[in-house]
Amino acid sequence: MYGQRVAALNERRDVLTPAHTEEALQHGVGAPLLAVSMPTQPGAYRGDLVKAFFDGLPPEGEARRIIADDFGLSEDDTFILLAVALAGTSAAAAGGWRALLTTERRAGGELTAPESW
Numbered sequence: 257m258y259g260q261r262v263a264a265l266n267e268r269r270d271v272l273t274p275a276h277t278e279e280a281l282q283h284g285v286g287a288p289l290l291a292v293s294m295p296t297q298p299g300a301y302r303g304d305l306v307k308a309f310f311d312g313l314p315p316e317g318e319a320r321r322i323i324a325d326d327f328g329l330s331e332d333d334t335f336i337l338l339a340v341a342l343a344g345t346s347a348a349a350a351g352g353w354r355a356l357l358t359t360e361r362r363a364g365g366e367l368t369a370p371e372s373w
Contacts, residue, residue, distance in 0.1 A: 275300035
């Protein structure tokens with residue numbers, strides 16, 4: 257929002273957990289900065305609401321299948337599809353993200369979107 261990060265998106269074991277930043281919380285609890293359905297609050301959001309919100313951001317249906325196929329990704333992997341969309345649609349960017357995320361997932365680590373998002 258106006259160049260300010262309002263949330264960090266993390267993934268662990270295929271579960272997305274967005275959490276508002278400290279800067280976002282300065283707007284007060286209940287501010288609809290990320291989404292009306294996920295107003296500012298301390299701590300991370302979890303559950304079906306998060307899945308539905310982030311699954312709805314990348315294209316759906318055939319467009320999603322084509323993008324996933326073009327980059328060698330799973331169309332069910334919302335986190336990596338968002339990473340590709342936000343990093344730019346280059347095969348090199350997608351390949352780098354896929355390698356990084358695969359390594360982190362094998363190690364059981366938590367994935368965090370980079371500061372540049």
